Amino acid sequence: MNVLQAFQDAIVNRLEKFVDKNREESRIDKSYSCDKEKRIAEWGEINGIKSRLEIVYVEGAGRGAIATKDLKVGDIALEIPVSIIISEDIVHQSDMVCFLIWLSFGVAAIVALDGTLLLEEIMQAKEHLRNHYDELVPALCHNYPDVFPLELYTWEQFLWACELWYSNSMKVMFLDGKLRTCLIPIAGFLNHSLHPHIIHYGKVDSITKTLKFPLSRPCSIGQQCCLSYGNFSSSHLLAFYGFIPQGDNPYDVIPLDFDAGELDPMEDCPVSSQTTHMVRGTWLSKNHNLFHYGLPCPLLNFLRRARSPTLHTKTITQSNLEIEIEILEVLQSTFNNMMENLGDTDPVDRENATWDVKLALEFKDLQRRIVSSILTSCDSGLKLVQNEFSRSVVEE
Template sequence: MIPFLVFISDYNNSREIFFFAKKKKNSSRKIPMATVEEVGRGGMVTICLPPLSKEDPLLSGKKRLSDARNLKFKYQLPASSSTEEVLQILDQIVQATRILHMDEIELYFAGDDDCGPYSPRNELESLNSILIVINSLLSGAKNDIIQVLHVLKNRIMTMINSVAVQNIHEMIIEKLDADTEEMLLTWGEDHGVRTKLKISYFKEAGRGAVASEDLSIGDIALEIPESLIISEDLVRESDMYDPLKKLDGIASDTMLLLWSMRERYNSNSRFKIYFDTLPEEFNTGLSFGVDALSVLEGTLLLEELLQARELLHQQYDALCPKLCANYPNIFQQELYTWDKFLWACELWYSNGMKVVLSDGKLGTCLVPIAGLLNHSLCPHILHYGRVDQSTKSLKFHVSRPCKAGEQCYLSYGTFPGSHLITFYGFLPKGDNPYDVIPLDFDDCCNEDGRSNETWTGESSRTTHMVRGAWLSKSDRPHTYGLPPPLLAHLRSVLKGDGIEEPPEVPKADMHKEHERAVLKTVLSIFNPMLEGIGDSDDFDWDNSRWDVKLAFDYKDLQRRIISSVTKSCYSGLEMLDASA
């Protein structure tokens, strides 16, 4: 197998491996759906949330959390309920749904007393899934329960709007229209694209899509026919396929990348207008210059970037020179230079989307027009990764309202800043819940070599993590703004029994020295990290290149996260001293 890129991120020895096809990963995520058991019988609505799936690797963690909160997965609402009663039950439904939709990081950081919201993504997915059920109930509802359903619906809509109010950081429009992109839209519409978006320029992000009319939840902002999606089929139809398939185990993503390098310069290409609208430079972390790399000294992003570039170079050396030598009519040397290869890599990383095509095949694709949507931590469009079998088109539904003139954002996935810098070349505005610093602990095994149960309760793992302590919502004493599984791990290891207990507040009589040791251990990890990263740098912002600015932003973010952790530990120590 020649995977397109294997990228190893090595922060404190924790290893993550990213494959090309993992980009924009949440596009094809399946949402569990609530169902209605009975409607209107005896003036009662019963809403059944999907049970926790046995296939879910986070099953036991989610179960622990829902049990700790006494949450159920079946709720009954009599038509005679008062508004207050309905809202109380809705609160329980929302809490349970948030747990169902949790991902690994959200679950890791959620304390037993933290009922959410856990992230804008989690909140939007949860509220939308409840809204779908309420809407389906409303369509067949009898008078006695309509009122109850309206109370539920209004509250959900208010909650969705408040997610946006709390999390959106609007970008500044630089230029309202874009001629070349207008031509792309017209070309698209001539080929079956339907859109309620137009393209504008934004100060911080280049082009982006703006709603041309008010969009409500569920509306389709953009619909792209499958025939306009750039997918593996195009390589199969081309003269490149024969020589490429002879290469042992070459990945289809790699074939497509090589195809796009030539197609970019094909004046007869069906996608000429699309290739003409692509930037000459992508400005991702893969193109960072030496000055930017030297700013990153002391951060592990530096190592990630160097490794990624090195792997790309290896890929290039293994493929392009041989193809050009053996098949000069198909792979012209001038189109397959290192710079053009890097450009194509950046194109696919920053614009590729995982799509399930109508034949059921999943692949990384380029989707003209959709590639102009920018990312937000609080996106309008969450799910877009499956071609609709009946219309043979890819639909982009909005999960929160988007007013005419407002930028319409996509979710590229739940990525940390390091990943977004490396593959997309930006850091999103706002608090990114996925900006974590992983920590590996060696003491994962008992003396007999058996692995300990961990916070998920599922399998052996030694990786813990921290993120900005400002994101912690726990009010309980002895949580110190640190994640409960990390505390549970350190408490058990320092106690010497090696058994990782589920996160819980320590008993009142827990020895204070033990708590101090826990906090001092965390400090012993993070103080050197803070020193390594250095003080806040003074630099000439206005006269610096884009990559140097981005590197400084990243370093600042790391410094903020690390110092929030050390501050939390120091205030925890003070608190323990004060209560002595």
């Protein structure tokens, strides 16, 4: 028996079981004809694209690709000749349907984001782009009005082009070893999933001179075939692609910055050394026992060291338990503040809200859910430690 094959089958089986449990249904809207997309697919075929996918309209995600036959692990869903990959740095204006993303969010959506770190990120990204625009575009329009007519190169159009570029481009490693950000015909129709079919792509094959999209898990005929855009948090997907993926995203984290405030050994004075820890929704953790509480070990160890520099042995002693109470209380107070900043559920008529406000509210709900799980874990952790503490006092 081929051991490697058996091993691969076992892995695929486990993957499929996991995906079955977390299945995301994509509904295909058959009323949308996708004529333009069909024409692009025909053009692609003439130009050497080999595809086992068909472009359709997927509810809630725009266009997407479904498998035209049962595809198994290792099958190539899509193969694109390098000659038709667009690697220019300039995105021209076109009448293509495009999803606007966070950069062009309205005021109401920005207001709805109050209390989240994403608000700050988006404002910074927008400012950064505005500086680029101011440095570049007016001078180009003034010096080369025939090439850059002012009416086409407005701030709104520039923002739109940036959004298009961020949400549709992919990084490709070419045969000269250079990594370039590109627009890739047909592949640009593939949507992202937390349980993607295609994970390993992005390097041009030196023999065929094509970019291949092989399957890492099977995709049945008619099923949406999804890519992984990368191991991105929902805030990144929202900021750069304009959507929040369905399901539990293991890359959703809440960053916690600490000033370690260590002493400079040479000068004997405090130096500010920032450390950042990441905390996920604690429902993703398996260990909720004493000394773990479903919280990340590096964070707990960092807080323990800050209280007692001696090695923490995770043994049940009264002094260790006192430290545990202290660090859980610190986390509880930090996350309580965070929850207060996020505020209560927003009093907005969600049904009738605009798409951007809906997304903003969905994102805030997600943040609340993560913070709330951390608070619940701190709370049950504290009870656990206090019980142990009382028991050890009685035993003494």
